[in-house]
Amino acid sequence: MGPPGGPQPLNPQVAARHLATALEDLGEPTRSAQQKRYLKSDLTHLGVPVPAIRRVIASFARDHSDLDRSALIAVVSELWGAPVHEHRMAAVELLDRYGSILRPGDLRLVERLIRESKTWALVDPLAINVAGGLVERFPHLATRLDRWAADPDDWIRRSALLALLVPLRRGAGDFERFARYADALLEERAFFIRKAIGWVLRDTAKRRPDLVTRWLRPRVSRASGVTVREAVKYLPARDREAILRAHRS
Numbered sequence: 341m342g343p344p345g346g347p348q349p350l351n352p353q354v355a356a357r358h359l360a361t362a363l364e365d366l367g368e369p370t371r372s373a374q375q376k377r378y379l380k381s382d383l384t385h386l387g388v389p390v391p392a393i394r395r396v397i398a399s400f401a402r403d404h405s406d407l408d409r410s411a412l413i414a415v416v417s418e419l420w421g422a423p424v425h426e427h428r429m430a431a432v433e434l435l436d437r438y439g440s441i442l443r444p445g446d447l448r449l450v451e452r453l454i455r456e457s458k459t460w461a462l463v464d465p466l467a468i469n470v471a472g473g474l475v476e477r478f479p480h481l482a483t484r485l486d487r488w489a490a491d492p493d494d495w496i497r498r499s500a501l502l503a504l505l506v507p508l509r510r511g512a513g514d515f516e517r518f519a520r521y522a523d524a525l526l527e528e529r530a531f532f533i534r535k536a537i538g539w540v541l542r543d544t545a546k547r548r549p550d551l552v553t554r555w556l557r558p559r560v561s562r563a564s565g566v567t568v569r570e571a572v573k574y575l576p577a578r579d580r581e582a583i584l585r586a587h588r589s
Contacts, residue, residue: 350404350411356418362396363388363426375425379459383425393426397433409441413449420453428462436469444478447471451488454499460532467499472506482517489521494530501525501536508540511547518544519555526562537563538570545574553579560586 364386372387379385401407407415412434419431435442435450450471457463475481488500500521507513522537545552556563556571560583563571568587572580 350407350415352411352414352418355400355404355411355415359396359400359415359419359430360422360424360427363393363430366392366396367426379425379461381425381459383423383428386424386426388426388429390429393429394433397430397437400434401437407438407441409438409443409446412438412441413446416449420456425461428457432462432465432470436465436473439470439473440477442470442474444474444481447474447481447484450474451484451496454495455493457495460498463495463499464502467502468505471499471503475503476507482514485517485521489524494533497525497528497530498532498536501533501540505540505543509543509546513544515544515548515551523559526559526567527564531566534564534566535570538567541567541571542573545571549575549579553583556583557586563587 366388367386368389369387371389372385375381375387376383376385416431416434419427419434422428432453450466454463454466454471457466471485475485485500485503488496488503491497491500501518504513504518504521508515508518518540522540525533525537528534541552541556552571553575556568560568565587568583572583575583
């Protein structure tokens with residue numbers, strides 16, 4: 341216990357309630373209805389723009405720069421427990437903001453949250469930033485992604501691909517692992533998986549277009565239109581046109 345009058349331990353329930361109140365004060369009723377329709381969501385929507393959610397979390401982080409892992413997980417759990425989209429977005433932003441204090445075992449929590457998300461708006465930052473950050477810091481966790489890539493849940497399979505995105509975007513990363521997943525998923529019918537394959541290829545091509553061209557060209561007849569159109573965006577014009585012609589034929 342700290343000295344009288346010294347810093348008091350953070351109460352996760354109180355912290356989550358303060359964050360929830362801050363978000364509710366920023367809600368826009370017109371936007372909330374539009375957002376709910378757009379995301380086809382079963383959650384309550386307050387209509388808070390993502391930049392505003394991030395500002396609320398940034399303010400919290402400035403006030404709690406020494407937040408420890410157990411308190412972080414507790415606040416995240418409190419926020420996630422409410423069926424409110426913005427509360428869950430705030431939980432994701434907290435995990436991203438404090439990602440450096442997460443431990444390998446926390447990937448189990450991230451997997452559970454992805455399974456419960458049911459929308460790209462929550463899945464993608466969990467996969468790209470939180471899961472991806474953990475896998476980059478603890479490379480042995482990549483074997484968990486092997487299981488994700490074959491999971492019956494479409495969102496978990498999408499997450500296996502997107503968790504590899506950030507280092508590939510930088511010109512580094514494990515393209516061989518991504519390519520193995522993508523090859524197995526290339527003929528998937530789920531739109532969000534087709535889109536994810538194209539997205540990762542597109543961003544990889546910004547630094548390594550030849551790598552993407554070599555991988556995609558022999559597989560173009562198996563790939564969906566959405567995958568190909570995304571993948572070729574940053575390829576040299578000659579390669580882009582050749583792949584698109586091959587796909588059309």
